[in-house]
Amino acid sequence: MLMINEKTQLVASVGFMCSLCAVGLSTHILMDQPTVNGSVIDGAMQSIYEASFVDANPLNNVSISVMGAIKYAAFKQAEQGAIVGNDGWLFTSEEFEVGAKFQENISQSATEIARVKATLEQKGIKLIPVIIPDKADVYPENLRTARPSEIKTRRDDLLSQLATRNVVTLDAFKALASNDVGGRAFIKDDTHWSPDGSRAVAEMIASHLTNLDITLTPATVTTTQGPTIDFDGDLLQFVPTGALRPTFGPEQNQIDTYTTTVETAGGLFGDANVDVALVGTSFSAKTEWNFPGFLQDALGADVLNFASEGKGPFAPMHAFLASDTFQNTPPKIVVWEIPARYTSKEMNQ
Known part of the structure; x- marks a missing residue:
C-alpha cells in the first residue's frame, strides 16, 4: 500500500x-x-x-473514492461507523460507544439472561450463555484510538453480574486470544470472528459440555474445507476507497471456506429430535464463519440454528422461546451466543 x-x-x-x-x-x-x-x-x-x-x-463517485482514500491513507480515518487501527485493522465504532444508560443496560441484560435461564430450566433445558468479547478486547495492540474505561471493563462487569445471578457463563475471550488462533480470531476488516475464531469457540463449548451429565444423540459429522476466497468485510463500507483501493488500501483479505454435513440415526437431516439449539447473532447466522458446523463437529451431534442477523442476541432468543420447537420438542441444551457490546445497549437495539 x-x-x-x-x-x-x-x-x-x-x-x-x-x-x-x-x-x-x-x-x-x-x-x-x-x-x-x-x-x-x-x-x-x-x-x-x-x-x-x-x-x-x-465526479460524484470519483470524489467519494478519492476522499475515502485520503482519509484512510493520509489521516487513518474512516467514515462514521468504523475506527481505523494499525496494519489494516478496522473496528466497529460500537466497541467505543458509551451511552447514557450504559451500566443500567448491562444490569438489565444480566437480569434478562437470568430470566431466560429460569424459563429454560422449567422445561429441563440447560442454558449455556457464551459471551463474545469485543474485537478490540482481543487485539488491543492493533488500536490507534483509546477506549473509554467503561468499555474496557464491560465484559468483566457483565460476567460479574451474571455470576451474582447464579448464571454459569462461558467467556470466549481465552479461546479467541489463545496462541493456537494467534492473530486470526477476527477478520481484519469485519466486525465478526473468522472461521478460525468460530471453530476455537465451538471447541471450547464442547470441552465444557464434557463436564456436564448430559448425553447427546450421536451423529456422523463431516466438515470439509473448501477453497480460500477473497472476502470483503462489513467494515469496508466505512472506507469507500473504490477503484483506488489497490493503491491506498485497505488490502484485500481472504478467508477459508468450510462445509459441514450431519447424518443422524434418522438419516441425513433426519426427523429425530435435536438435542442442541443455537441462538445468537450474525456470529452464528452467517454461513461464512461456519459456527453451527464447527459446533456440530466438536459435539459430534446435530444442532438446530435459531440465530438471526441484524437483531442482536435478545430478539432471536425471544423468537426461540415462542417457537414450536421450544414448546413441543425442546432440546436438552441451548447455546446462546451473546456479543458483549450488545449488553450495554437497549435490548431492542
Whole structure:
C-alpha cells in the first residue's frame, strides 16, 4: 500500500479540495435549479437540491473514492461507523460507544439472561450463555484510538453480574486470544470472528459440555474445507476507497471456506429430535464463519440454528422461546451466543 508523508498528505488534500470546489461550482451553475416556494420553509427544497446536485456532479463517485482514500491513507480515518487501527485493522465504532444508560443496560441484560435461564430450566433445558468479547478486547495492540474505561471493563462487569445471578457463563475471550488462533480470531476488516475464531469457540463449548451429565444423540459429522476466497468485510463500507483501493488500501483479505454435513440415526437431516439449539447473532447466522458446523463437529451431534442477523442476541432468543420447537420438542441444551457490546445497549437495539 502507498505510504504518504505529512507534507504530501497536506498538498494532496488541499489540491483535491480545490478541485472539488471547482467541480462543485461548475455543477451548481449547470444544473437545473429547483423552484423557490414554500418548500424552503420545511426543508424539502434542500433535499431536492442535494439530489439534483448529486445527479449532475460528474465526479460524484470519483470524489467519494478519492476522499475515502485520503482519509484512510493520509489521516487513518474512516467514515462514521468504523475506527481505523494499525496494519489494516478496522473496528466497529460500537466497541467505543458509551451511552447514557450504559451500566443500567448491562444490569438489565444480566437480569434478562437470568430470566431466560429460569424459563429454560422449567422445561429441563440447560442454558449455556457464551459471551463474545469485543474485537478490540482481543487485539488491543492493533488500536490507534483509546477506549473509554467503561468499555474496557464491560465484559468483566457483565460476567460479574451474571455470576451474582447464579448464571454459569462461558467467556470466549481465552479461546479467541489463545496462541493456537494467534492473530486470526477476527477478520481484519469485519466486525465478526473468522472461521478460525468460530471453530476455537465451538471447541471450547464442547470441552465444557464434557463436564456436564448430559448425553447427546450421536451423529456422523463431516466438515470439509473448501477453497480460500477473497472476502470483503462489513467494515469496508466505512472506507469507500473504490477503484483506488489497490493503491491506498485497505488490502484485500481472504478467508477459508468450510462445509459441514450431519447424518443422524434418522438419516441425513433426519426427523429425530435435536438435542442442541443455537441462538445468537450474525456470529452464528452467517454461513461464512461456519459456527453451527464447527459446533456440530466438536459435539459430534446435530444442532438446530435459531440465530438471526441484524437483531442482536435478545430478539432471536425471544423468537426461540415462542417457537414450536421450544414448546413441543425442546432440546436438552441451548447455546446462546451473546456479543458483549450488545449488553450495554437497549435490548431492542
